[in-house]
Amino acid sequence: xxxxxxxxxxxxxxxxxxxxxxxxxxxxxxxxxxxxxxxxxxxxxxxxxxxxxxxxxxxxxxxxxxxxxxxxxxxxxxxxxxxxxxxxxxxxxxxxxxxxxxxxxxxxxxxxxxxxxxxxxxxxxxxxxxxxxxxxxxxxxxxxxxxxxxxxxxxxxxxxxxxxxxxxxxxxxxxxxxxxxxxxxxxxxxxxxxxxxxxxxxxxxxxxxxxxxxxxxx
Numbered sequence: 001x002x003x004x005x006x007x008x009x010x011x012x013x014x015x016x017x018x019x020x021x022x023x024x025x026x027x028x029x030x031x032x033x034x035x036x037x038x039x040x041x042x043x044x045x046x047x048x049x050x051x052x053x054x055x056x057x058x059x060x061x062x063x064x065x066x067x068x069x070x071x072x073x074x075x076x077x078x079x080x081x082x083x084x085x086x087x088x089x090x091x092x093x094x095x096x097x098x099x100x101x102x103x104x105x106x107x108x109x110x111x112x113x114x115x116x117x118x119x120x121x122x123x124x125x126x127x128x129x130x131x132x133x134x135x136x137x138x139x140x141x142x143x144x145x146x147x148x149x150x151x152x153x154x155x156x157x158x159x160x161x162x163x164x165x166x167x168x169x170x171x172x173x174x175x176x177x178x179x180x181x182x183x184x185x186x187x188x189x190x191x192x193x194x195x196x197x198x199x200x201x202x203x204x205x206x207x208x209x210x211x212x213x214x215x216x217x218x
Contacts, residue, residue: 116167
């Protein structure tokens with residue numbers, strides 16, 4: 001229990017440090033919201049590594065993401081953390097992300113390698129896809145009203161493949177072939193799901209589908 005208390009303290013210190021760093025970049029360097037939002041996205045998503053290394057209880061590990069479901073919704077309504085708010089009233093992505101985080105902890109806690117790997121497509125793939133799509137996305141998907149591009153989806157696939165591969169290689173005993181092959185399937189599934197998911201729900205669908213594919217594979 002004592003170690004979980006310290007893990008909780010480290011969790012909140014880390015996440016608030018990421019938020020304050022993003023806000024500092026926004027004010028000091030004038031970085032746009034699109035950049036600071038993805039900075040927060042990646043920084044918070046990478047806390048899954050600290051989660052599996054520091055916590056002993058899955059239920060203690062779920063406290064930080066569940067807390068940020070509430071805090072992020074308040075921020076969404078009141079623009080408390082301006083570095084991660086787009087101002088789009090229908091965009092609840094910052095609320096969906098910690099919900100996914102908590103669900104993955106509940107689901108995959110006995111398999112830390114899969115827990116880390118399942119969050120990588122959303123942490124790195126989605127964040128880099130949004131940046132690439134905004135900068136170079138000239139060829140839009142044919143889905144009705146889609147604002148997503150083939151360039152963004154390719155970035156999503158490649159970044160997810162790399163991130164999932166590293167997670168599996170570092171946190172599991174899988175061979176290079178199994179890790180790279182499994183990550184390839186996960187990345188493809190994540191890229192397809194991200195491309196077709198509407199209403200910013202990809203912060204829910206991508207991690208959960210990634211977790212499902214990883215569970216079926218390993």
